[in-house]
Amino acid sequence: MDDSKAIEVNDGIYWVGFSDENAGFSNNPYLLIEGESVVLFDPGSRLPEHFEIVKKKIESVIPIEKITMIVVHHQDPDLCASIPLFEEIIGVNNFELIATMRTSLLLPYYGIRTEITTVEDGDILELDNGREIMFITSPYLHFAGAHVSYDMKTKTMFSSDIFAAFSADWNLYANENYTEAMRIFHEPYIAHKSAIDSFANKIKDIELKMICPQHGSVIKEESISRCMEALLSFEVGSWLI
Ligand SMILES: [Fe+2]
Ligand SMILES: [Fe+2]
Numbered sequence: 001m002d003d004s005k006a007i008e009v010n011d012g013i014y015w016v017g018f019s020d021e022n023a024g025f026s027n028n029p030y031l032l033i034e035g036e037s038v039v040l041f042d043p044g045s046r047l048p049e050h051f052e053i054v055k056k057k058i059e060s061v062i063p064i065e066k067i068t069m070i071v072v073h074h075q076d077p078d079l080c081a082s083i084p085l086f087e088e089i090i091g092v093n094n095f096e097l098i099a100t101m102r103t104s105l106l107l108p109y110y111g112i113r114t115e116i117t118t119v120e121d122g123d124i125l126e127l128d129n130g131r132e133i134m135f136i137t138s139p140y141l142h143f144a145g146a147h148v149s150y151d152m153k154t155k156t157m158f159s160s161d162i163f164a165a166f167s168a169d170w171n172l173y174a175n176e177n178y179t180e181a182m183r184i185f186h187e188p189y190i191a192h193k194s195a196i197d198s199f200a201n202k203i204k205d206i207e208l209k210m211i212c213p214q215h216g217s218v219i220k221e222e223s224i225s226r227c228m229e230a231l232l233s234f235e236v237g238s239w240l241i
Contacts, residue, residue, distance in 0.1 A: 010151075016030065017030075025165070027045060038068050039071060070086065094114075097114045100137060104116040164214055172217060173219075187235055209221045
């Protein structure tokens with residue numbers, strides 16, 4: 001796969017991630033461009049070999065300085081340790097940084113200096129041309145203050161670690177082996193089934209046409225019900241004795 005070009009997976013939504021074959025997983029920041037609004041979801045690792053790929057892919061569609069918002073779904077280093085590197089290019093406070101209150105408390109520990117806009121369950125962000133992003137909290141999946149984002153135009157969910165997967169045999173789009181790769185990720189990393197059930201109940205009336213997780217593969221509409229059924233069937237908390 002060409003490591004210098006972003007791939008448009010939906011209307012204005014670009015995959016700007018990479019697959020780390022040695023580690024057996026992919027890291028998937030996504031870029032959403034709507035008019036002057038340029039939103040980067042879960043920007044990623046600060047390791048030079050990771051950051052340079054993400055940077056190059058973003059630059060294949062738009063200059064980094066044009067980013068207007070960064071959304072961070074939880075505080076893990078694989079999705080937000082690179083934010084200070086983006087600050088060096090865009091400038092501190094020259095973009096909006098969005099997270100839940102609980103996530104926002106931990107972000108300064110990475111040396112992030114941009115002020116954080118905190119969001120709550122159900123908040124809607126309006127982008128250029130009236131395109132709307134809804135934020136949905138996902139408690140304990142897998143962090144107390146985790147949330148996901150939902151693009152109302154394309155009905156795409158940026159699901160962070162939910163629907164994520166570990167796989168040495170990675171594809172950009174989920175195939176028939178994906179639910180097994182999801183299982184390997186979820187069973188140890190999610191502590192309790194009630195967190196999944198509660199989230200599934202919360203989103204049951206939300207129409208989903210695409211899911212973009214932070215690891216693993218992009219899930220197209222035809223695979224969503226299969227992946228949702230799998231998610232509900234996992235025996236999570238597998239490291240508990
Ligand atoms: Fe995580
Ligand atoms: Fe992650």
